[in-house]
Amino acid sequence: MHPSRSTVLLTGSTGVIGTSLLPALAARHDVTALFRNRKPDGPAVCVEGDLTAEGLGMSTSERRALAAKIDIIVHCAGLTGMTPPDLTAFDTINAEGTRSILHLAEEARVPVLLLSSAAAAFQVPGEDLTARRMRAYSSSKRRAEELAAHCSQPVAIVRPALLFAARNATTAPLHQFPHALITALLQGRAGGLPVNPDHWCDVLPIELLIDYLTALTDALLSGDGSAATLHWVTAGQARLTAADIERACLDYLTETGRPxxxxxxxxxxxxxxxxxxxxxxxxxxxxxxxxxxxxxxLDRLLPGQLTRPAALEALARSVRLCAP
Structure with a gap:
């Protein structure tokens, strides 16, 4: 490790965001990846730990050694899937796991970049299983943010939107909502998907999120006091409607001779x-x-906001990745 480079402790390095974030951080800093079941690919020192275990599943000496060598924690790990073994798993991993990370930050006396979710701002109605799962997820993210508010170290909370697959991706993460939705539309089932065309969702190219997280990490490391606040990283006014997504799928199906x-x-x-x-x-x-x-x-740390043409371009790329 180069002595002039800061050391970033990254959690969730094998997830959709972490896979793209690790090399971006490693280009600027030394990265230590906290992993549980699978080591990440890429330039990182790997340390085994468990967010659900007391003290991250480490001995006191192991945890102190880790705390002594890190300069910041970028906490991206979390449970996002909509089929957990039970609904309490969201709170166990997303909230209590964050509590353990915050305790480590206090022990190390370093700032934290906490990846939350735009879902933390929503109250999901309904008592069916799907609604209860989504509500348990958003509640766990809100609770993680509440825990962060009581941390003695600076914490920057990032609420990202839904994400399109990376520009260089060869497959789409089909377990994520935008790509599962596109895949369903491309199947062209009779009757269509029951969604109003003018309803919207916020989807952001993942590259913008990675650029923002990298810049925010640098700001926290520099001691920028204004960085330790809430950051919405979303498409904003460039949000897409259901009709936009339908049109992109129709264009692809027509182009490939499958109207x-x-x-x-x-x-x-x-x-x-x-x-x-x-x-x-x-x-x-x-x-x-x-x-x-x-x-x-976005324009706090990046040149500007997402534009509608850029959002539509990312949508068209994701449609091709989701195509059977």
């Missing part, structure tokens, strides 16, 4: 309420047009 036999979207049927599956996730994941766009703080 659909029916509409990809259909008016939601109040007489047939959905309680599971992609239809229900989409109904909960899209917002009505009267709901204001999410805040976006």
């Amino acid at each position: 659909p036999t029916g509409p990809l979207l259909a008016p939601p049927a109040a007489s047939r309420p959905r309680s599971h599956g992609m239809a229900r996730i989409a109904q909960l994941g899209f917002q009505p047009p009267e709901h204001p766009a999410l805040p976006s703080h």
